[in-house]
Amino acid sequence: MNVVKAEDSIPPAFTQLRYDEDYSYLADPAARTNAFDRIKYIPLNDRTNWYVTLGGQARARYENFPNDLFGTEPRDKSGYNLLRAMANADLHLGPIVRVFVQGISATEQGRAGGPRPSDEDEFDLHQAFVDIQIPLTGETSLTLRGGRQVIVFGAERLLGVSDWTNVRRTYDAVRGTLATSGNTLDGFYAQPVRVLPYRFDDDVPDTFIAGIYDTWKIPGALAKAKAKLEMYALYVNRQSITFNQTTAGENRYTLGTRFSGSPKPFDFDLEADYQIGRFNFKTTHAFSVAAIGGYTLTNVVFEPRLFLGSDIASGGRRDNPGNTFDQLFPSAHDQFGIIDAIGRQNIIDVHPGVTLTLLKDKPGAKQLQLLTEYRQFWRESNQDAVYTSSGTVLRASGGSNASAIGGEIDLQVNWQFDRYINVYAGYSHFFHGAFIAATGPHRDIDFAYTALTFTF
Secondary structure, three states, X not given: OOOEOOOOOOOOOOOOOOOOEOOHHHHOHHHOOOOOHHHHOEEOOOOOOEEEEXXXXXXXXXXXXXXXXXXXXXXXXXXXXXXXXXXXXXXXXXXXXXXXXXXXXXXXXXXXXXXXXXXOXXXXXXXXXXXXXXXXXXXXXXXXXXXXXXXXXXXXXXXXXXXXXXXOOOEEEEEEEEEEOOEEEEXXXXXXXXXXXXXXXXXXXXXXXXXXXXXXXXXXXXXXXOOEEXXXXXXXXXXXXXXXXXXXXXXXXXXXXXXXXXXXXXXXXXXXXXXXXXXXXXXXXXXXXXXXXXXEOOOOOOOOEEEEEEEEEOOOEOOEHHHOOOOOEOOOOOOOOOOOOOOOOOEEEEEEEEEEEEEEEEOOXXXXXXXXXXXXEEOOOOOOOEEOXXXXXXXXXXXXXXXXXXEEEEEEEEEEOOOOEEEEEEEEEEEEOHHHHHOOOOOOEEEEEEEEEEEO
């Protein structure tokens, strides 16, 4: 399950998943060097592989959207607060059995128009699963997992946790992982969980996704570049989804591949998908291609990383709206700008930018980075809608043949104070284009935010 091995990082880096962190090295008392180590390895008996790991995270974020979604949302002059707390326990019962549990509490205060569906979940079970790890031969093992769990693959363009939102995505699922030296093959069946703010979350009715996902770490000359080739086949069935102005059921197959690596000073990420299925009793075909490349100037002050990316995802036609690419269940944030106005459906975008490392490994600043990025958006099909990052229709087609949606500039400072404390703040502005101007309210969007996160 892409576990962070103790020998790879001691202590292991905190992850969005938390279940990938391995603290078994703390069985050696000499390795316990800080106060949190005593809860990262709590022995249950004299056997070193029977232990509990505890962890958690608290995050407070302030957001201000004077003209959210171009003025279609209630005007919010003072902004609002989002609070989230999570706690997890990882129980290891020897080398074969493992139980992972994580709770979540997410609340919103002060938003004009009230909380969005992803803002509130008063108290709920975010993850609760059992792993059975079966050793096979040498470095080969099979892990069977069942229960409520976060599922993440690749760059999270199709399946992600959506950590930016106050309530993260999770699934009730079964999953099998065959891990060998340099290769991981996953197979899964999952039902996305529906957020019920004041009741126990349950599954989205009549909706499921299943698939296989293979990750190969390319050996040889590309090994130092951490090059990976990922190939996958996914199937989704939904009772109801809306493309443009048509709501109906769908079933869809996604065949895709991703090639990524970082041959310093370069880095690259290329992913392509083809979809076939049925929507509203018609056969559908759709596609998506995402590409980004970067270059880091290591001998220059602030080590600037210059990058350029582009995305295209197909749109539907009047006689077949289901030809719109289905973005499935992504981590939508920052895929198409920090404002999160736009999703991976009926879209073309180009996005240049630069990241500056202002401080690194200094007292009070493990890392301080500045991101500056610009994105320009167009509709791939002028017969289809513009979609939000959550996959809902932002503006239906029909009011204009214009392709230009607009452009977004993002500025963000990210300050990793130490291992446990992170602060970020930023400002984004979306300049509306001709299609937005012709189809409804069209105030430019401003977005200001700041957040403090403590992870242990």
